[in-house]
Amino acid sequence: xxxxxxxxxxxxxxxxxxxxxxxxxxxxxxxxxxxxxxxxxxxxxxxxxxxxxxxxxxxxxxxxxxxxxxxxxxxxxxxxxxxxxxxxxxxxxxxxxxxxxxxxxxxxxxxxxxxxxxxxxxxxxxxxxxxxxxxxxxxxxxxxxxxxxxxxxxxxxxxxxxxxxxxxxxxxxxxxxxxxxxxxxxxxxxxxxxxxxxxxxxxxxxxxxxxxxxxxxx
Numbered sequence: 001x002x003x004x005x006x007x008x009x010x011x012x013x014x015x016x017x018x019x020x021x022x023x024x025x026x027x028x029x030x031x032x033x034x035x036x037x038x039x040x041x042x043x044x045x046x047x048x049x050x051x052x053x054x055x056x057x058x059x060x061x062x063x064x065x066x067x068x069x070x071x072x073x074x075x076x077x078x079x080x081x082x083x084x085x086x087x088x089x090x091x092x093x094x095x096x097x098x099x100x101x102x103x104x105x106x107x108x109x110x111x112x113x114x115x116x117x118x119x120x121x122x123x124x125x126x127x128x129x130x131x132x133x134x135x136x137x138x139x140x141x142x143x144x145x146x147x148x149x150x151x152x153x154x155x156x157x158x159x160x161x162x163x164x165x166x167x168x169x170x171x172x173x174x175x176x177x178x179x180x181x182x183x184x185x186x187x188x189x190x191x192x193x194x195x196x197x198x199x200x201x202x203x204x205x206x207x208x209x210x211x212x213x214x215x216x217x218x
Contacts, residue, residue: 017147024155085195088202116196145176
């Protein structure tokens, strides 16, 4: 279903990544001065709230279920999304002992369960849908992917060493492109959200925010 939206709203949604990232940066910068890596909690609240607002305000004729409808079968992009999504699981396997408290485990799981929904419904949902009606698909994919990648160093990277890794930027760029193509081919975000969930489980999220885990290359 095409996103039927006014030119004014389309322009606003295309500019919204700048506002979202700026709000996240300010939140991270302020709270990290007082609670260090635990600033990820207020950042997550502000980030998800801003994404949620954009999803609701800009979705217009579409409903959330339209992005989550039964997928069209497109084997290659689905397999590629899942395989690339499983890549960070090696980090979890080698570092699972770093989870030395129930609180960390609960927060890690909660983040992995919540984050993919907000991010995919925004980055590969309303934003990509809005961009693709004005620009060629490849430009739309690059546009949304670039801002998706930039959101990590400019928000989480304020206090997380791992979030400033150029290896991460390369991986996120690849995933952003693959997830966008998977969405185009399947006409649904189901597999994209699942792949994103696997990524957030594997890359230890909360442990990287608290700098309990720092990539060996850094």
